[in-house]
Amino acid sequence: MSEKPVVTIEYCSMCNWLMRSAWMAQELLSTFSHELGAVTLKPGTGGIFEIRIDGALVWERKRNGGFPGPKELKQLVRDVIDPERDLGHVDRVKAPKAAD
Template sequence: MKPLVRITYCPKCGWMLRASYMSQELLTTFVDDIQGVQLEPSEIAGRYTVFVDTEEIFDRKREGRFPEIKELKQLVRNRVNPDKDLGHADH
């Protein structure tokens, strides 16, 4: 079964649009590699965390920032299809 990407975000912080944008980018890039992207509103204030299946690959609080889309695509790629060429996102 293909992996599922899950983005948990703080709805009170207004981060749903950011999560939606990132999910669209991931779905477009990994159309053949992932099952889908699940957006999950968090009850924890300030949360923005990205998982591939159960593995946390990015946490805003730990990193002190949001992921760049290029970086997020690389992190997902490394777990779902390490040989995939991301084109300009790899350079």
């Protein structure tokens, strides 16, 4: 049996992004409780916010223009660890509202 993937969220502690990072970790652990080996939080400085899966960079705040939303985060991780998995309501596209 192969090792389960590990997600690392490195955040800027000087920017007070711990709570945001912890919330993202909770979301990932709730959604991928059986697929992930761990989600770790790594404090950093200098405005850093990066998400890595087994060391591979999948999100960088400066490169990607901010922080991922919950839907985007879950899809991003799913696409790496289990591309065939259906995330249910997270994957559903909202129908456009009818014009009045």
